[in-house]
Amino acid sequence: MLLQSLKKLSDSVLNIQHETDEEGTIREINDKIPIRGNNTWMLICSAVLASIGLDTGSGAVIIGAMLVSPLMSPILGVGLSVGINDREMLIDSIKNLALAAAAGLVVSFLYFSVTPLGEPTNELLARTTPTLLDVGVAFFGGVAGIVSISRSDKSNAIPGVAIATALMPPLCTAGFGLAVGRFDYFLGGFYLFFINAVFISLATYMIVKYLHFNTKAYVDQAKQKRVAQAMVVVLMIVVAPSVYFLYNIYSDVKTKKRIEQLVIADFTSRKNEIIKWEIQQADSLKQVKIYSVGKQVDENLVKHYNEVLAQNKLEKYRVKLVQLDVSPEEMQKIAYDITNNMTKDILKTLELQKLQVQHADSVRRQQKIELNGNATRELKMLFPEIQKVQVGDMVSTTNPAKADTITLVMIDWRPPQPVVQEVALKDKKPVKQPEAVRPKLQTAQVQEYEGRIKSYLSYKLQRDSVQVISTF
Structure with a gap:
């Protein structure tokens, strides 16, 4: 009873068959196998980036090369084609993988032949002695990759798999070994690339079999047994040197x-x-x-x-x-x-x-004062109704996590003034009597002015947050 409960629990937790899109998985991997067009450019750029990163010891550049590299799809194609017994896909995958590996070797060889640096950095040396731990990284990275691709709702695990398995940097390490005549570096780097390719393919094959993908042709039991035996022998041969290292x-x-x-x-x-x-x-x-x-x-x-x-x-x-x-x-x-x-x-x-910062602050303050002064004068010319303008900055504390600086503009509009007219002469002096009172600015007109002033000051002061407040 306990064993049945544990089996039921493990099936519910580990089962991924109900989330699998078989047709979409095969189509996505098969479409990305060919190394041509965009993939060719991506391959060349990835090889150059990886070579520069290895040459300068820059981990960030190497990670960028891993993400750009299109080597993952042909390797996944090898495992998938063996799992579904698709001979055409297998031949196509091996052919494109060999072409991509040769191109990566050539590009890295040319780079390390002309670079003025060319000294073995720690990033290079770290890829010359692969161990059994690298086998584990390649296998579990391959499992994560094929599980991610096989899901009906695609996840973002592939970039992580590309970084973990690191296909292009070992290939460029092999190119470095050829360029400087160090065949131990060449063999170490190429062996690490070979390990990654083999065990990513193996992980793909095992997950495809676990998910029960349909095979293209019938495979009899005797032939399937021979294929399994051959795979075991190849894996033992591949793993043996890593155990030694x-x-x-x-x-x-x-x-x-x-x-x-x-x-x-x-x-x-x-x-x-x-x-x-x-x-x-x-x-x-x-x-x-x-x-x-x-x-x-x-x-x-x-x-x-x-x-x-x-x-x-x-x-x-x-x-x-x-x-x-x-x-x-x-x-x-x-x-x-x-x-x-x-x-x-x-x-x-x-x-x-500190002195440079103080000087820069002083210059900025002076420029700000001059800019505010010019803006104030221009506003009074554009809007004669303005009596006084005050411009200043205010820090908004509405959101403590992200303080925002607001440019606050206070405008005093002129009060209404009486309009007088000369109506008579008395003792040879004109007598002025009030005729009417200049009407107050209407609310709609003030709002229109405020909008125009806000747009003008945002452009003039190069500020996004400008708030205009009017008083009479």
């Missing part, structure tokens, strides 16, 4: 920690300051190179460390001490002087930036 990396990390416990910790406990230490290859042996300052170290201590390493099955490692002729006090003084000078430079830079 992962074991080597694990062994190197384990050895380095062991040396740190046996040698470095003991050396530090003797009150000798270590600047840095590293392991270097020297013919058939490996040197544990220690750079230190402080009192002179006896050569017998180095022999003792070599014996300790040999006793712990690290006989291929030899300690080499590089004693710097600087006392700890002098080293501290050098560090203090460097830090002090850097601090002074930083303070000078900050002070200079």
Whole structure:
């Protein structure tokens, strides 16, 4: 009963068949397999971007190249075609994938042949020794990719899959290896690309079988068994080198920690300051190179460390001490002087930036005053009914998360004035009597003026938020 409940729960949680659009999935992958037209341009741009990113060590540029790359569709096409027994799609996918890989190699080879940099960066070196972990990334990235495409409501998982599996950068690493004559780099980069392609295709094949896509032709059980056996053999051959690389990396990390416990910790406990230490290859042996300052170290201590390493099955490692002729006090003084000078430079830079900001603020304030003054004079010329104009800024606190600055315009309109007329002469002087009173501005007319003033000041002051308030 419990097992049935767990099975029912897992089916309801993991089942994706009811959300699958089989025809749409096949159509979308098949339409994007050909590398021609727009895809060709995208491929070339992706290869150039990946090469620049690897050459400069820029992760952001490399991510951009991953997103632009059109390599994912032919790889998905391989897995899909095997899953539905579509021979034509399989041939088309392999042909376009080979064409795309060759184009990526050529473009990256040409770039690294002419670049003035061309030094192996960390981004390049990280793609020369693929491990079993990269196999996991490729497989689960492929699962996410085909599940995303197969959904009836398309999701945005494909960009994430493109970034995770990183198809173009390993291919460009292989091109770098060809350009500089380092075939170990070429083999490492191309092997990582091959791993990604194979396991994305495998993940696609498995999900297609899980979703029970209809096959184009009948496949008998014996043939299907032979295909499955062949796939297992190919996968074992592909995975074997990555297991070896992962074991080597694990062994190197384990050895380095062991040396740190046996040698470095003991050396530090003797009150000798270590600047840095590293392991270097020297013919058939490996040197544990220690750079230190402080009192002179006896050569017998180095022999003792070599014996300790040999006793712990690290006989291929030899300690080499590089004693710097600087006392700890002098080293501290050098560090203090460097830090002090850097601090002074930083303070000078900050002070200079502060003065520049103050000067810029002062210039902006002066320009604002002049601009407001010009706008005020022009308004009085355009609208004779205006008696006084005041322009200022006000910060709106309606939304505390996003404060908005509003330009507030206060306008005093002239009060109505009596209109007088000369009506008679008395003692040779004209006598003026009031004839009428100039009517007040009507509300509609004020609103029209305010709208025109708002538009004028928005253009004149380059402000979006202008509010006009009238008083009489």
